[in-house]
Amino acid sequence: MALAQYKYKDDIHRCFRCGYCKFPGDWSDVTNCPAYARFRMESYSTGGRLWLIRAWVNGELQWSEHLGRIVYACAACNNCVEKCPLSFSDDIVQMVVAAKNEMVELGLLPTPVKTYLQNVQLHGNPYGLAAKRRGEWMADLAVAPYDDQEFLLFVGSEGAYDSRAQQAARALALTLQAAGLSFGVLGKEETDDGNEVELLGEDGLAEMVAQQNIQTFQKKGVRKIVTFSPHAYNAFKAIYPKYGGRFEVWHYTQLLAQLMRKGAIKPAGAEAAKITFHDPCFLGRWHNEYKAPRQVLQAIPGVQLVEMARNKKSALCCGGGAGNAVIDLLGGSPDSPARIRAREAAATGAAVLAVACPNCLTMLEDAVKVEGLEDRLAVRDIAELIRP
Amino acid sequence: MDKIYSALTQIVGEDYVSNRPEELFTYSKDLGTSPPQFPEYVAAPRTAEEVSRIVRMANQEKVAVVPLGGGMTLAGLALPLRGGIVLDLKRMDRIIELNEKARYVVIEAGASHGKLTAHLHKHAPHLMHSEPGAPPAATIGGNLAIHGQGDLAHPYGFNSDMLNGLEVVLPTGEICRFGSCAIGCAWYTLHPLPDLGLFLGWNGSTGIITKVSLRLFPCKKFREMDIFVVEDETLIPDVLFALTHVGMAEDLVAWSSAIPPFANELHHISINITGDSKEEMEFKRRQIFDIKLSKYIRDGVGAIGAVAQPSERPQISKSADWKKGGGFEYVGSIMPVAAYPECYRRGAEISTRHDIPYTVLGRVIGAAHGMMFSWSYAFNRADDRSVQHARDALHETDDLVMELGGTIWKPAVFGQQLLMSRMDPNTLQMMKKVKTMLDPNGIMNPGNWEVA
CATH class of the missing domain: 3.30.465.10 (Uridine Diphospho-n-acetylenolpyruvylglucosamine Reductase; domain 3)
Structure with a gap:
């Protein structure tokens, strides 16, 4: 059965499978595509995935759970977009998302993806936890509900529900309070940002959660949003304007860098002298923001920032994007991208692996434990490193 | 469970073996015009010992083994012509x-x-x-x-x-x-x-x-690419002989192509110069341009096309997308440098017949002891007629190589058969003996260099 409505039907054949998309900027390895790094089969490379999608769209290949897993193993890290030299490169990730749109339309989804989407639909978060528990992360903090403050702090599903990400979200709230920032939170009125839902191909649900958040923001008069997660940052910057939601959006590292410049935050000494930083894809490759998190880290007294060999535009994704932090199609192996990344971080000699994304935080902390590196490498969100 | 699949999983681990339609489809195709050839298994070993165990098992089971590297030959040389196991060696x-x-x-x-x-x-x-x-x-x-x-x-x-x-x-x-x-x-x-x-x-x-x-x-500190251009293709061999005599270049490539239009029917010689100092670079430029190429400029038959262009390694190629079709394949040959004009003219004719913008290139090997001359044919992967035109053009070009007295480099099976049909019978028999002695069960990439 051919899929006549597939959006990129006239372009997807243009991928030559030359393999540039597997590399980082310096060509040092073919493992900068997280799915290819994990499985090392051409089917999991960007080119292989596009050729398989084309075969499915043309009716040469039938859908299967395995095909679904190959397509959904794309973490939307944008490394392929960065490295492909051809003129259609900007559309590569969207070619994959468009295939997911078709799978959603046909009800052909790998089981974990279906569960993810149902959880967002039913509970407003991918974990299937009760919506009424969304505000529990700040239960013992005096964080004000949003009521015309300068900023809305949007913690997102990870910050609200994931126990490790909650710690970092709390650290961020305390830091912003100490800086005297005027901000509030939505608590139970917040719902999932929809970034992953859109990347998982469920446009209808993505629009629904976006509209729900936009209505809430507009009803409360929100003008400026600071996000805990780069994924939410992308949603508000790149997706919500499609639905009429236009706000001034900051990732928290951008705001912290500014507050530090103004002297509103004066971090205490470092937890460790040597820190390395893992660039989150939705801040780095998706929005070209590499400076702000580094400025924050370098402003901490006593910190020596050391870079991993693959950094900034060439950073290896932790494998958590496009819902993979929850659906976990890239885990379970020493070749899982998060474990490779944990080893790379340890190889720098740093005692702290700093992150600026709750997905990266949980992915990399789990990886550090599985690799047996927790005695010499701690994973910390930047918010935790500067908390008062 | 399938006995061979089970053996492969024991050797390389379950994650790195597949007999699923998705992997079999992916490894049934290379990047050129070859029709798909489906394997029965794909395995990605990590060590030579794992490769050895797979090959021993394949001999017992009499199943073909096809080693695959980057899969960039474009000529279908790592396609499993007789099914069997594709070994992806990139781990x-x-x-x-x-x-x-x-x-x-x-x-x-x-x-x-x-x-x-x-x-x-x-x-x-x-x-x-x-x-x-x-x-x-x-x-x-x-x-x-x-x-x-x-x-x-x-x-x-x-x-x-x-x-x-x-x-x-x-x-x-x-x-x-x-x-x-x-x-x-x-x-x-x-x-x-x-x-x-x-x-x-x-x-x-x-x-x-x-x-x-x-x-x-x-590897020298400085590198640049200079380009010398002539209109008359018959001058190219002389220019290359002159440049190889002076021996100042690191790489010499003569090329002509219909796209971009400024290059059409002109012949460019890309000259890579490297040096450890600006003085060395300038000395080499002088030897090349002032001593060897100036006469062509004075005679009005040659010109400097570009000077001191960046020469990046690795190269980035966009030629696969020239027809916005995601495909090209080329015939490579090893030719005498003197054959450049005929190679160009006849190649352009083949391209015209098949409505493909011509692209030819000759890279000098040694002191002009030969050149790797290639004729590239872009095609639109989504258009079967376009693919067939490219395939026909490739076969005609294989014949042309033979006619011009060259040898085909990395020939596809069609080209291998052409070469073997002309090969000295004793040499052919020796190839057969060597192959039979090394590979008594005929399991290694069968269909390639197969003497009848």
Whole structure:
């Protein structure tokens, strides 16, 4: 059965499978595509995935759970977009998302993806936890509900529900309070940002959660949003304007860098002298923001920032994007991208692996434990490193 | 469970074996015009020992084994013509030894050329290897298995002439070493031991290359590409002879193509110059342009097309998208340099007949001892007629190579048959004996270099 409505039907054949998309900027390895790094089969490379999608769209290949897993193993890290030299490169990730749109339309989804989407639909978060528990992360903090403050702090599903990400979200709230920032939170009125839902191909649900958040923001008069997660940052910057939601959006590292410049935050000494930083894809490759998190880290007294060999535009994704932090199609192996990344971080000699994304935080902390590196490498969100 | 699948999972682990339709589809195709050829299994081994165990099992089961590197030959040389197991060797990608003083690197065959270039840039920036004119995902072993050449072909010859040693898994599973490494010494020379050149150019039909010692060469601090242009193609051999006589270039490539229009029917010679100082660069430019090329400029038949252009390594190629169709394939040949004009004219005629913008290129090998001349044919992968035109053009070009007295480089099966139909009968019989002796069950990449 051919899929006549597939959006990129006239372009997807243009991928030559030359393999540039597997590399980082310096060509040092073919493992900068997280799915290819994990499985090392051409089917999991960007080119292989596009050729398989084309075969499915043309009716040469039938859908299967395995095909679904190959397509959904794309973490939307944008490394392929960065490295492909051809003129259609900007559309590569969207070619994959468009295939997911078709799978959603046909009800052909790998089981974990279906569960993810149902959880967002039913509970407003991918974990299937009760919506009424969304505000529990700040239960013992005096964080004000949003009521015309300068900023809305949007913690997102990870910050609200994931126990490790909650710690970092709390650290961020305390830091912003100490800086005297005027901000509030939505608590139970917040719902999932929809970034992953859109990347998982469920446009209808993505629009629904976006509209729900936009209505809430507009009803409360929100003008400026600071996000805990780069994924939410992308949603508000790149997706919500499609639905009429236009706000001034900051990732928290951008705001912290500014507050530090103004002297509103004066971090205490470092937890460790040597820190390395893992660039989150939705801040780095998706929005070209590499400076702000580094400025924050370098402003901490006593910190020596050391870079991993693959950094900034060439950073290896932790494998958590496009819902993979929850659906976990890239885990379970020493070749899982998060474990490779944990080893790379340890190889720098740093005692702290700093992150600026709750997905990266949980992915990399789990990886550090599985690799047996927790005695010499701690994973910390930047918010935790500067908390008062 | 399928016995072969089960054996493969025991050897390389479940994650790295597949007999699912998605992997079989993916590995049934290469990037050129070849029709799909489906394997029954795909496996990605990590070590030579795993390769050896797979090959021994394949002999017991009489199932074909097809080694695959980067899959960049475009000529279908790693397609499983008789089904069986495709061995994706790219997990075997370790750089084992970099010996700066003896100027060699020992590397696993599945490592990419991009990885080696990056490694040398970081750890030994004064050394380089010869990069093929292929995307950086092309592998070291794959390039040797097809007798590749690269951007050091002018000073040093074929890439397969730059070998210091080889490790090969034979078709019966033994792991053999060739060169000084075979007697327990370092991997610093292939000579003067008895020549056992049984694996280069055989497309993996006599064994699977698993480790390689490659010679490294001085990498200069400065590099640039200059371009000299002539309208009359008959001048190209003279210009190349003049440039190779002076010996100042690192790479010499003559090319002409219908796209971009400014290049159409003009002949460009890309001249890579390198040096450790600005004085050395200027000296080389003077030798090339003032001493050797100025007469063409004075006579009004040649011009400087560009000077001091950046010369990037690895190369980035966008030629696959010239028809916005995601495909091209080329016939490569080894030709006398003097054949350039005829190669160009006849190639352009073939392109015109098939409505494909012509693209030809001749890279000088050695001191103009020969050139790798290629005719490229872009096609639209989504248009069967376009693919068929390219396929027909490729076959006509194979015939042309024979007619012009050349040899086809990395021939597809059609070209292999053309070559073998003209081959000295005694040589052909020796090929058959060698193949039969090494591969008694005929399991190694069957259909390639197969003597009837």
